[in-house]
Amino acid sequence: xxxxPEDHRNPYVARERILRTxxxxxxxxxxxxxxxxxxxxxxxxxKATLYRHFRTKNDLVIxxxxxxxxxxxxxxxxxxxxxRGSTPDEQLLAMFDVLDEWIHSDDFDRCTFINVLLEMGPDxxxxxxxxxxxxxxxxxxxxxxxKAGLHRTEEFALSWHILMKGSIIAAYEGDGEAARRAKIMxxxxxxxxxxxxxxxxxxxxxxxxxx
Amino acid sequence: xxxxPEDHRNPYVARERILRTxxxxxxxxxxxxxxxxxxxxxxxxxKATLYRHFRTKNDLVIxxxxxxxxxxxxxxxxxxxxxRGSTPDEQLLAMFDVLDEWIHSDDFDRCTFINVLLEMGPDxxxxxxxxxxxxxxxxxxxxxxxKAGLHRTEEFALSWHILMKGSIIAAYEGDGEAARRAKIMxxxxxxxxxxxxxxxxxxxxxxxxxx
DNA sequence: CATAGAACAGACAAGTCTGTCTACTCTCGC
DNA sequence: GCGAGAGTAGACAGACTTGTCTGTTCTATG
Numbered sequence: 001x002x003x004x005p006e007d008h009r010n011p012y013v014a015r016e017r018i019l020r021t022x023x024x025x026x027x028x029x030x031x032x033x034x035x036x037x038x039x040x041x042x043x044x045x046x047k048a049t050l051y052r053h054f055r056t057k058n059d060l061v062i063x064x065x066x067x068x069x070x071x072x073x074x075x076x077x078x079x080x081x082x083x084r085g086s087t088p089d090e091q092l093l094a095m096f097d098v099l100d101e102w103i104h105s106d107d108f109d110r111c112t113f114i115n116v117l118l119e120m121g122p123d124x125x126x127x128x129x130x131x132x133x134x135x136x137x138x139x140x141x142x143x144x145x146x147k148a149g150l151h152r153t154e155e156f157a158l159s160w161h162i163l164m165k166g167s168i169i170a171a172y173e174g175d176g177e178a179a180r181r182a183k184i185m186x187x188x189x190x191x192x193x194x195x196x197x198x199x200x201x202x203x204x205x206x207x208x209x210x211x
Numbered sequence: 212x213x214x215x216p217e218d219h220r221n222p223y224v225a226r227e228r229i230l231r232t233x234x235x236x237x238x239x240x241x242x243x244x245x246x247x248x249x250x251x252x253x254x255x256x257x258k259a260t261l262y263r264h265f266r267t268k269n270d271l272v273i274x275x276x277x278x279x280x281x282x283x284x285x286x287x288x289x290x291x292x293x294x295r296g297s298t299p300d301e302q303l304l305a306m307f308d309v310l311d312e313w314i315h316s317d318d319f320d321r322c323t324f325i326n327v328l329l330e331m332g333p334d335x336x337x338x339x340x341x342x343x344x345x346x347x348x349x350x351x352x353x354x355x356x357x358k359a360g361l362h363r364t365e366e367f368a369l370s371w372h373i374l375m376k377g378s379i380i381a382a383y384e385g386d387g388e389a390a391r392r393a394k395i396m397x398x399x400x401x402x403x404x405x406x407x408x409x410x411x412x413x414x415x416x417x418x419x420x421x422x
Numbered sequence: 423c424a425t426a427g428a429a430c431a432g433a434c435a436a437g438t439c440t441g442t443c444t445a446c447t448c449t450c451g452c
Numbered sequence: 453g454c455g456a457g458a459g460t461a462g463a464c465a466g467a468c469t470t471g472t473c474t475g476t477t478c479t480a481t482g
Contacts (some may be wrong), residue, residue, distance in 0.1 A: 163377060248440090259442085
């Protein structure tokens with residue numbers, strides 16, 4: 001709508017082209033592994049232009065994370081799974097179908113937010129932005145859990161998130177079935193949270209003992 | 212046994228001191244973020260000494276991964292959980308108790324193998340070493356599953372691994388209860404695999420549909 | 423046509439990184 | 453006492469990093 005990235009006359013175009021290239025490169029290869037020079041060259045832009053639109057590389061990374069949040073978390077995971085299920089339960093489980101498709105698509109690159117978190121360390125400002133992104137995803141899960149009438153939704157969302165993150169890493173490691181495996185566990189998790197009673201039926205050794 | 216790291220006269224000492232420092236730094240801050248100069252300075256060693264013992268930084272990283280495999284995967288996760296349970300089931304579940312303790316200890320740094328994998332990309336030789344390490348962990352899980360008389364142990368181990376990886380990442384992100392959450396799901400997973408029937412009771416939308 | 427704003431091209435500074443190399447010192451065994 | 457082997461100290465090369473800065477060219481608008 002705003003800009004045809006080929007139209008060099010449009011002033012909005014340079015920024016968009018930079019961001020698109022950055023998205024492509026950062027999401028596939030990580031942050032540290034991609035230098036601004038490469039972004040500049042691949043987006044056919046002058047260095048000064050990049051630094052006019054983004055004060056530092058960090059600013060560019062933050063902008064990239066925002067776009068990732070829109071494209072991945074919202075447009076893909078949230079909206080696509082919502083479209084595929086008619087009840088909150090189905091919509092929750094459909095998230096893993098979406099992940100499964102993503103994993104097998106050409107777009108499957110790497111888990112950006114986790115990657116940033118590990119690459120920059122937990123205290124880096126960019127990492128904090130990544131953590132916010134992950135939190136939004138959990139919010140979506142929690143909301144659906146509430147609509148589905150589940151109990152202990154906060155804990156539910158955290159457990160659910162473990163399954164999502166774990167399956168994405170497993171897929172990255174080479175397990176093509178990871179999302180389907182996680183979905184099975186996710187279905188059980190839903191059942192566990194249909195009742196209000198806590199998970200106090202955990203087998204032996206719940207609390208880690210001393211020496 | 213081999214060496215007192217303070218004894219500068221012992222020829223085995225320099226290598227050990229370098230490796231110890233590398234372990235400390237790499238496991239806490241990642242690979243790319245730590246340069247050889249820092250390793251050299253922190254281990255009070257000359258640059259030539261480091262490069263005498265390790266041909267390149269990559270070689271040092273590989274040696275670090277081997278040590279990590281011993282210290283983390285084998286000594287900690289495998290042996291410690293074995294000690295804590297008397298049956299294979301208990302030993303499996305105790306893995307999450309060990310993780311829980313680790314997460315809350317000062318030693319909790321980051322998930323080294325996943326970190327390397329993401330940092331270097333899946334095709335890097337160092338990443339392949341990391342994948343081998345992760346595979347060994349799954350082998351331990353599979354073996355215990357067989358001893359416990361579970362079915363479809365290969366798939367069981369892969370699912371189990373999703374829970375482990377997911378909970379470690381979640382803990383890194385800030386969820387201190389991640390290992391305990393994962394343990395609950397793990398207990399359910401064991402129950403699922405007590406019977407030989409496949410997981411074909413997955414709810415609606417198992418196969419992701421088209422557009 | 424003229425001028426302002428933006429983009430382009432690319433040199434440059436200042437720092438990082440890995441890996442090499444020289445020159446000196448220390449200690450052990452002969 | 454002396455030579456060998458290992459360690460120390462640190463300069464250095466060459467590549468890479470982010471970010472600045474100087475010009476030039478293009479385009480839209482008055």
